[in-house]
Amino acid sequence: MSKQYEGKLWALRNFTLDLGPGVLGLLGPNGAGKSTLMRILATIANPTEGAVRWNGADIGEQPDALRSELGYLPQDFGVYPNLNAVEFLEYLAAVKGIGAAAARRRIDELLALVNLTDARKRPLGGYSGGMRQRVGIAQALLNDPKLLIVDEPTAGLDPEERVRFRNLLSELSGERIVILSTHIVSDVEATATGIAIVSRGRLVSHATPEALLARLEGRVWEWVVGSDELTAARQRLLISTVTRRSDGVHARVVAAAPPGPGAQSVAPTLEDAYLNAVSTERRTEAS
Amino acid sequence: MNPRVLYQIARADFLERVRRYSFLVTLAFTLYAAFEANRGNIVANVGHYRGVYNSAWLGMLLSLTASFLISVIGFYIIKNTVERDRRTGVGQILAATPMSRLTYLAGKALSNLAVVGVIAAILLCAAFAMQLWRAESAGVDPWKLAAPFLILTLPALAFLSALAVLFECVPGLRGGFGNVFYFFFWTALLAVGIQSHAGPIDLIGIGFVEGSVKQGAGQLPGYTGGFSFQIGPHGGESFDTFVWNGFQWTGSVIAARLAWFLFAFLLLLLAAAFFNRFDPSRGVFRRFAAFRRTPAAETEGDGAEAEPEADRVTRSVTHLRPLAVAPAGSRFPAVLVAELRLMLKGRSRWWLLVALGLLIGSFAAPAGEPRGKVLAFAWFWPVLIWSAMGAREAQHATGPLIFSSARAVARQLPAVWLAGTLLALVTSAGTGLRFLAAADWVHVFAWLCGAMFIPALALALGVWSGTSKLFEGLYTAFWYAGPLQPTPALDFMGASPHLSVRVPIFYLAATIALLAAAAAGRRRQIRS
Numbered sequence: 030m031s032k033q034y035e036g037k038l039w040a041l042r043n044f045t046l047d048l049g050p051g052v053l054g055l056l057g058p059n060g061a062g063k064s065t066l067m068r069i070l071a072t073i074a075n076p077t078e079g080a081v082r083w084n085g086a087d088i089g090e091q092p093d094a095l096r097s098e099l100g101y102l103p104q105d106f107g108v109y110p111n112l113n114a115v116e117f118l119e120y121l122a123a124v125k126g127i128g129a130a131a132a133r134r135r136i137d138e139l140l141a142l143v144n145l146t147d148a149r150k151r152p153l154g155g156y157s158g159g160m161r162q163r164v165g166i167a168q169a170l171l172n173d174p175k176l177l178i179v180d181e182p183t184a185g186l187d188p189e190e191r192v193r194f195r196n197l198l199s200e201l202s203g204e205r206i207v208i209l210s211t212h213i214v215s216d217v218e219a220t221a222t223g224i225a226i227v228s229r230g231r232l233v234s235h236a237t238p239e240a241l242l243a244r245l246e247g248r249v250w251e252w253v254v255g256s257d258e259l260t261a262a263r264q265r266l267l268i269s270t271v272t273r274r275s276d277g278v279h280a281r282v283v284a285a286a287p288p289g290p291g292a293q294s295v296a297p298t299l300e301d302a303y304l305n306a307v308s309t310e311r312r313t314e315a316s
Numbered sequence: 317m318n319p320r321v322l323y324q325i326a327r328a329d330f331l332e333r334v335r336r337y338s339f340l341v342t343l344a345f346t347l348y349a350a351f352e353a354n355r356g357n358i359v360a361n362v363g364h365y366r367g368v369y370n371s372a373w374l375g376m377l378l379s380l381t382a383s384f385l386i387s388v389i390g391f392y393i394i395k396n397t398v399e400r401d402r403r404t405g406v407g408q409i410l411a412a413t414p415m416s417r418l419t420y421l422a423g424k425a426l427s428n429l430a431v432v433g434v435i436a437a438i439l440l441c442a443a444f445a446m447q448l449w450r451a452e453s454a455g456v457d458p459w460k461l462a463a464p465f466l467i468l469t470l471p472a473l474a475f476l477s478a479l480a481v482l483f484e485c486v487p488g489l490r491g492g493f494g495n496v497f498y499f500f501f502w503t504a505l506l507a508v509g510i511q512s513h514a515g516p517i518d519l520i521g522i523g524f525v526e527g528s529v530k531q532g533a534g535q536l537p538g539y540t541g542g543f544s545f546q547i548g549p550h551g552g553e554s555f556d557t558f559v560w561n562g563f564q565w566t567g568s569v570i571a572a573r574l575a576w577f578l579f580a581f582l583l584l585l586l587a588a589a590f591f592n593r594f595d596p597s598r599g600v601f602r603r604f605a606a607f608r609r610t611p612a613a614e615t616e617g618d619g620a621e622a623e624p625e626a627d628r629v630t631r632s633v634t635h636l637r638p639l640a641v642a643p644a645g646s647r648f649p650a651v652l653v654a655e656l657r658l659m660l661k662g663r664s665r666w667w668l669l670v671a672l673g674l675l676i677g678s679f680a681a682p683a684g685e686p687r688g689k690v691l692a693f694a695w696f697w698p699v700l701i702w703s704a705m706g707a708r709e710a711q712h713a714t715g716p717l718i719f720s721s722a723r724a725v726a727r728q729l730p731a732v733w734l735a736g737t738l739l740a741l742v743t744s745a746g747t748g749l750r751f752l753a754a755a756d757w758v759h760v761f762a763w764l765c766g767a768m769f770i771p772a773l774a775l776a777l778g779v780w781s782g783t784s785k786l787f788e789g790l791y792t793a794f795w796y797a798g799p800l801q802p803t804p805a806l807d808f809m810g811a812s813p814h815l816s817v818r819v820p821i822f823y824l825a826a827t828i829a830l831l832a833a834a835a836a837g838r839r840r841q842i843r844s
Binding site for chain 2: 068071072073074075092093096097099101103105106107108109110111112116119120121123124125126127128129131135138139142165168170172173197200201
């Protein structure tokens, strides 16, 4: 599928992806088209060309085929400030077509899961950003979705809650599809069974984390350079991280051959793989 | 007040507004008003005379049109500048700068003035075009054409621009109550202006216009007094014409008009005192409350943002069990109940008490005009509940959560409408039952149609505008002109003692059209 906005900007171009159960980590730079992709998958935007199929049904034609099995946590969402968490979730449960008794049980469990049991009766208008985000996570899980789409779900969460959420995603992924879009590579590293890298509206790579890492085996180096050489090194090499130590600057370099004397081969990380994929795509586009 | 900062605030805000689709709609409406004026559907007349369409008369006519329309409709258009910064989060950034509250609000008022100034400028151009088009008077006098805009309209617009900012800063006036209150404030201001005959409280200058035109028409044969300014069809009445040479701009008149700029500045000072600088814990009321708070209470903090201590304790992760019952295909009653609860949530006891009083009144009111009046008030009291319909998802940014649910159009939207209809039926149950008991079928039919029409109107306007303001302003004016007066053709609820069945039939048809419009609007929202 492709999606073009007014002003002729193509947010997605010839984008093809097949998904099965598991957690798909969606990575890409700002403006890559991740949120557009999520909105289309969540049935609240239409592709300009092509189609999205859920179990064979075109969700452009039959959005309800997916909506009843969909949980969606958008990047930006609001709440009704005068309702408390239980009332808000009861409201959304009704809108999603969940029966009252089942909804009550589910809401109790979800509020415990996202650690909001004690704050359940407080108006949402008084919630902190992180607490509101957890309400968002709870609503996305209300209908026990077969497809769970979460856009930057850990934004605003403290480290403890982030770990809880990562564990939850891993636990949930057994029989369902979870699509996790984030800039936090460590979140993807901890949970994803598959990774899709998007850049400039195109799918750059779709593979398992192991496959992505295997591609970089023997191509990541730790190299100690002087501070004065760093700028020149950045211009000719792909440097993923830099750490300053007493013996100089330790640069992590992605390159086919050792970047210089004394460079040590190290195990690749997903961050290396992501940067390499995006950088390769940019070079290809430029040429 | 740094002029450069002032200019940049006003400029950015103005550009943001004029680049929105809604501004194009405003311009289209202004052009339509000009078109109607040219068709003769906006007239000022003294008895059976009107002025020859020379520069003086058209300047007066179109400036009065500008002042009148902007003071009632324009106010609602511009009353969102601070709210936009609050909603977009830009306010948080601005609040962290050294800019003073007065500078910020003055910039916003200037932007308001620029927006309504564009509308007035279009009508000024229309006055010029009309003189050429109608060709009743050859010589165009630019001063006579423009002076009423500069001396009568501009000060009124400055005052309204500041007033809109004040309404946005005062907690009680910021929301729906303020929108409804403004209509009555405007009506009172207009009435006072007409009575004052160019006195210092004649905002749009209508008393001054009336005095000047009547003076010019004093010696006309058959003229016995009176002045009328009408927007809308006037029944095809034809007028004799006379030459009116314009206003006498005396020093006292100009001073009285300039005073409105001073009033505008005073309003801004008042607004600055109320403005909370995007911190809900601030503002004059909060500051006063903080002053009165005891030290013991102070140590507790408001706690609104703090997370309970218990939440910080790490617990074992609760495992989620599969949902006992899968989501069912149709659970319309549950959605209806949820919508009703959402509608009524947060209403104070006072609100309920007044609603109950009106309900009892609707049972007790005698037939005829009193029953109609009680019905009118019973259906005015829930205006702020209805006004949230359709706009709630945009106002609270819950759209993505709700629109990604199954049957958002087929289930949630009808549930919202039906909840609004039930509210209308319950709040006026006494009147309906009394109509039934009297076997007054036309009024029963009108009552049912009214109960369906109001939420349909609210829903359509809310969905398409994304704001509750449009319904609040329009419904208040509609209610005032129709059921309250009552004007039979505009009586959408059957408050008139004598009612033709054609009226409720019309509003039933309008209900169907509005519901279709709401559904189309919601589909558009869902699949952007």
